[in-house]
Amino acid sequence: MDDLTILDAVERYIAGDMLPDERVYFESLRKSNPEIDQAVVEHTFFLQQMARYENTRQFKAVLDETHIHLAERGEIESPRLKGRAKVVYLFNRYKRTAAIAASIAGILMLSISAVVWSFSPKSHSPNEVVNLRRDISNITQQVDKIGQKTNRLEQQVNDVAAQSSGIAPVYTSGGTGFLIDTKGYIVTNSHVVENARYIAVQKSNGQDLKAKLVFTDEKRDLAILKIIDTAFKSPASIPYAIKRSSANVAEPIFSLGYPRNDIVYGEGYLAAKTGYNGDTLSCQISITANPGNSGSPILNRNGEVIGILKGKQSLVEDAVFAVRSNYIYDALAQLQKSDTAYQNIKLPTNSSLKGADRTQQVKKISDYVYMVKVN
Amino acid sequence: MKAEQHQIALLQGLARNDRKAIETIYKENFNLIQALVVNNNGSTEDAKDIFQEAMIVLYQKVQSGSFELNCQLKTFVYSVCRRLWLKRLMQQSKYSLHENTEDFVLVDEEMEEHEKRDNEFTVMEKAMGSLGEPCKSLLEAFYLQKKNMQEIAGTFGYTNAENAKTQKYKCLMRLKKLFFTQYKNVTP
16 A cells, blocks of 8 residues: 555545445554554644644734724724833834944945945936826827717716816826825825816725825925815824835835726835935835826835835836835925924824735725825 | 623633624733733834734633633733743843733643644644645645535646545645654654
């Protein structure tokens, strides 16, 4: 008898699938042959191990889901230390690391700036990078040729607009944005909202909300909007975090955006820590991006936002650029300095999506990603 | 008396995998554990890990059927978390614990059992991980999702059930080998 036959017999014996005669025969075999007996004992143990493994694994998944769920509804304390306690805690925890990192950073900075200064190209041709703002009217025109469908699309845009306000502006271009504070602050690219008269954001369920521009920084290509619509219900918390430190090259990333009327998911990796022509404000990622993806959040696997998609190089396949997430902190600091009304904006620093599987993460995040529509 | 009944209902729910019960236990205990861990050199992420590990200890106990709780559920969870966190701190050689509450019970037996189970889980996880595809999916489909050979032959593209079965046994033998070599290393 070869191993496969024995294993098959043992398995059927344990499962009780043997005919009575066969069973009697097998049991006598088991008594006379210690190897067979050993195989039965071992396999029983192994099957039990497998069942336990699966059981525990499923339970862990349930626990993770429960955690996200409760944190979202605010039923367990959202993890945030305050004031002095936090400073002392962080200091104790990181003082050694910080000291080492600071000295390394110092040396690195000097050497890098020397290298950059000597190698940096002196001329730029800015047209090589296209912004990924979506031209809604353009799309309608293209569809026009196909015939009937235009009316529907235009109607849709008109309808949606008509619902949101009495004046019914027709939105002509758009991009993507995402919530950075529960009070309705949204971050997107400044080129998405430039020359805007009316701005509206559309939720993943199709609801339109009026918004206004509160801050824009063209150099970094960042803008902050505030939803001013009374229909806006502020959520208890934001599931993702905005990452302050920079991400690593080759780190897997994903994004959610509105290149069309439905939210679209994309996957890729961080390709380089700098952007077009060594631009240090942004980073290069490899992901599929289309007009309308401007302003999409770029997240890592822990559900931390590491950047905001802003454009792609026109002649190169898959070279997409994103503004680094730490500039959101800078932008907010500038905004708060110029106007005290925005003191209470607080960026989310803790992701509750760690460890959850991707479909769960996307499901949670898509409620916080909006289509930005501009007239 | 009422609190006791509530507790028994929760534990029975947990044993049945009832989501509501799991959520309630989570809600009622998590903040206390988070405070314990965060006040003792831990991060909120650590707190989540430790708490979920304790939930697994509790889950396995109620599933074994022989579990009798002779203290409050909160005390039990706290005691387990306390031990787990102490162990983690010891590994990082930062042993010290500042507590507000002295309310805990001895859980040595549970810890021993848990350590064993946890080891077994890691070994199986590793074995499954190094098994590779399509073996992993094939075994999962048969042993964990309990699909029959006919279905499996269909989804994995084998010409017939007999073929799929042979493949399954080959995979199973590899997995067993991976598992037992590791298993003998971790358990003396």
